[in-house]
Amino acid sequence: MNNDLLFDFNVDKAAKTVYITREFNAGRALVWDAFTRAELLDQWVAPAPMRAKTKYMNFEVGGRRFYAMISPDGHERWAVQEFTSITPKTNFKMYNAFSDKDENRELPGSDWDYNFSEQNGITKVDITIFNESFERLEKILEGFKIGFTMSLTNLENLLSTLSEKQ
Amino acid sequence: MKQDIFQAIADPTRRAILTLLTIQALTPNVMAEKFDMTRQAVSKHIKVLHECELIKPEQSGREIYYHFNAKKMQEFDHWLAQFRQNWETQFNQLDELLSTIKKQKK
Numbered sequence: 001m002n003n004d005l006l007f008d009f010n011v012d013k014a015a016k017t018v019y020i021t022r023e024f025n026a027g028r029a030l031v032w033d034a035f036t037r038a039e040l041l042d043q044w045v046a047p048a049p050m051r052a053k054t055k056y057m058n059f060e061v062g063g064r065r066f067y068a069m070i071s072p073d074g075h076e077r078w079a080v081q082e083f084t085s086i087t088p089k090t091n092f093k094m095y096n097a098f099s100d101k102d103e104n105r106e107l108p109g110s111d112w113d114y115n116f117s118e119q120n121g122i123t124k125v126d127i128t129i130f131n132e133s134f135e136r137l138e139k140i141l142e143g144f145k146i147g148f149t150m151s152l153t154n155l156e157n158l159l160s161t162l163s164e165k166q
Numbered sequence: 167m168k169q170d171i172f173q174a175i176a177d178p179t180r181r182a183i184l185t186l187l188t189i190q191a192l193t194p195n196v197m198a199e200k201f202d203m204t205r206q207a208v209s210k211h212i213k214v215l216h217e218c219e220l221i222k223p224e225q226s227g228r229e230i231y232y233h234f235n236a237k238k239m240q241e242f243d244h245w246l247a248q249f250r251q252n253w254e255t256q257f258n259q260l261d262e263l264l265s266t267i268k269k270q271k272k
Binding site for chain 1: 172175176178181242246249250252253254255256257259260261262263264265267268
């Protein structure tokens with residue numbers, strides 16, 4: 001099913017900008033909800049085995065989503081999204097920054113721009129991410145990697161425990 | 167502080183220096199001539215590029231030649247490929263979620 005759906009990922013290193021385009025086999029209203037409602041976001045936005053937990057989300061201009069990516073060993077990486085512009089079912093923009101568990105932001109963050117369009121029941125989402133620095137982008141990936149490494153370490157430990165018992 | 171590779175590449179002069187270095191290794195003096203810059207200005211750019219390991223110095227007699235470090239650029243591209251992979255994983259999860267919701271509605 002996924003094979004016919006477009007997925008583009010381009011990085012303009014000079015402009016410090018990442019462009020992502022993805023199609024989804026669903027109507028625009030549903031896809032919009034999946035990107036803008038906390039209870040849906042938490043179900044897909046963290047690449048397994050990570051999971052996402054939204055503490056609160058006010059999806060309105062000037063409102064915030066305060067959430068964490070949680071690794072299998074319980075390590076929490078908090079971040080704040082601040083919504084800067086919303087055109088229902090068409091576009092929203094936000095400013096994303098990592099933070100501590102008390103919502104103190106670590107600046108600078110990055111600017112995100114989401115566009116939604118539908119054709120023949122397929123919804124296309126265009127995402128533009130502008131980063132002031134590459135290190136910032138690197139941190140995002142580090143967050144993901146911690147989760148993977150942790151779970152691999154757990155697996156190694158488990159395997160060694162099991163083999164010792166034999 | 168370690169130099170940010172994005173910052174290094176974002177500057178048009180540094181991109182031009184890198185492009186030139188892919189063709190041949192150059193000394194700071196030759197770079198200054200080619201770009202019609204002062205030696206100090208060139209040194210600043212070299213420092214940034216060197217600190218993020220995009221270029222490597224090599225002593226040749228009394229001169230220092232700077233080489234383009236293709237390996238570092240590859241590492242960077244490799245890193246970006248991982249970033250892409252993460253997005254792919256996330257979006258596949260969203261595909262599943264969307265199809266589950268659509269089934270529930272029927």
